[in-house]
Amino acid sequence: MPAVRDEVRQRYEERLPLLQELAANLERELRRQFDGVEHVDRISFRVKSTDSFLDKVLERRVEPSYDEPLIEVEDQVAGRILVFFLSDVEPAHVQAERLFTPVEAVQRRPTRYNEFDYESFHAIYGIPPQTKPARWNERDDLPRTFELQIRTLFQHSYAEPQHDLAYKPETPPSDEIRRELAWVAASSWGADQAIERVRLKLAEGAKVDANAEPGPAR
């Protein structure tokens, strides 16, 4: 097994400069595409770390399993758009698809109404020609796709620490920790709903003010 790990590591790391260049190109393209779009907190891309790639390919059980992980793992290059409000997620998705062709798209959320957990929009896109680094087409072991997540700041405030703390399959968290995490997820969900309501009320108020007849001078 260590020999396999070493071989996969070597093959993955050999391609890292190309993946990094791709990530930079995608980030630049997407930032340009969102130039002037309101309520976008940040846009960023990263390349999957070697250890994270090795864990995903060699440790975790993925259904169906990977035949060609160097090609099939779709988050080797992944990006994220953080937006202010829940109602910004769909327009951001539409804006991204003016640049990228979708292969897969899903809004991840808990399946049951009384559960609180990770929520985010995930999409897989084909890599557009104009973002491919030089020599990209000379190799046959590079990914064809990349991942993009779009989520609100509150969804992110739950997702990132939770991913860091809880996502260790070899030591599943206790029920108490799960409950704490569910509380954080519920709070994030509630905060998103509340700030969305505030936004709507302020927007409606502004509309009423704009339509109001001018009153008598005081």
Next chain:
Amino acid sequence: MPLFRLYAYSIEPQRTIASADFVVPVGGAIDFAAELRAALDAALAVARGERGTTRVSLRVDPTPGVRTSAVREAVMRLAFAARTAQAGAAADELAARLSRAMDNRSPACLFLAAGYRDSAPPRTREVALWIFPRDDAFRFRSQAHAIDLLSDVFSRTSRLRKLALFRGRELRTDFLEADVLDFQAGGIGGVAEFWIERFLEAGLTITPDAGTRILAEAFRQAARADLSYQQREQLQAALMAVRNRPERRFSLEQVANELLAPEIAASFLAAAPNVESARSLFRLNRELFDRTVNYRIFRLDTGVWVSAPLEEIGQSVQLEPEPADAVGAAGAPGERLRLEGSVVQDKLGARRA
């Protein structure tokens, strides 16, 4: 990569035919001898070198666990099915689909579905979907002093021939794109759309927004070069021609080859991030193009040309509506221009944008 499967069908346009009246295209598996194989290899080699080749992305159902389309499914079965019958059924489906996608604006044609494979791992396969239009031809028999009229021939070199070339392995990430040869794709209306959009159910891989930005950057980059007045005029004419041409699908290479002299074309094409993006067709987003090309050029009634960066409009370059009683040229925008600035360069009378 050696040919290992070949299917051929005679296709009649049946897009407007009711389902009940649809006639299944006639054809099926073909035994191929060395001569036919060589002819197809040669056609493929020519197509790969053609300037009209562009990359397209299949429109797949993005539901997780699905992420495929009818065309992708059929093409992959043709490439990878262990049993010949399964591959044959996939070719039948593609032929029927093609017939349903064609209307009478496209000529009847020969449809070929060819599978190629490498004997060595990895298991990469190629599938070439071809159409060759029906043509009328003469056959001269010199010994018999006779000419035969042939109406069941299909042209291998016609500009109406089309190709979609898929390449990949049997993976969920593969066979999502194809290289397409379609000289009509840059045209207008249904004929331009039938091969890529209706038959393949695909879109150009470079989206209108992305392509338009690359195009605008190419014009900007070319304008930054040290150009003569005539070259600058040609660049401006090309910009306006691109903006106003009725066909709104083209590639950077097409613009360079058709509208620019080689010395301007070089700096224009250098703006493309890579060869693939220079060759790929895209649809122009005119509104974005106007916003992204950062300068405007005005011709005044005095014969003077003014080329101004957009950020200077409203600053050192002032545009005002013409007085109501002014007599302007027909079609003129009805504006008056005022310009003020210090001359910092005047190179032997050549006017600079």
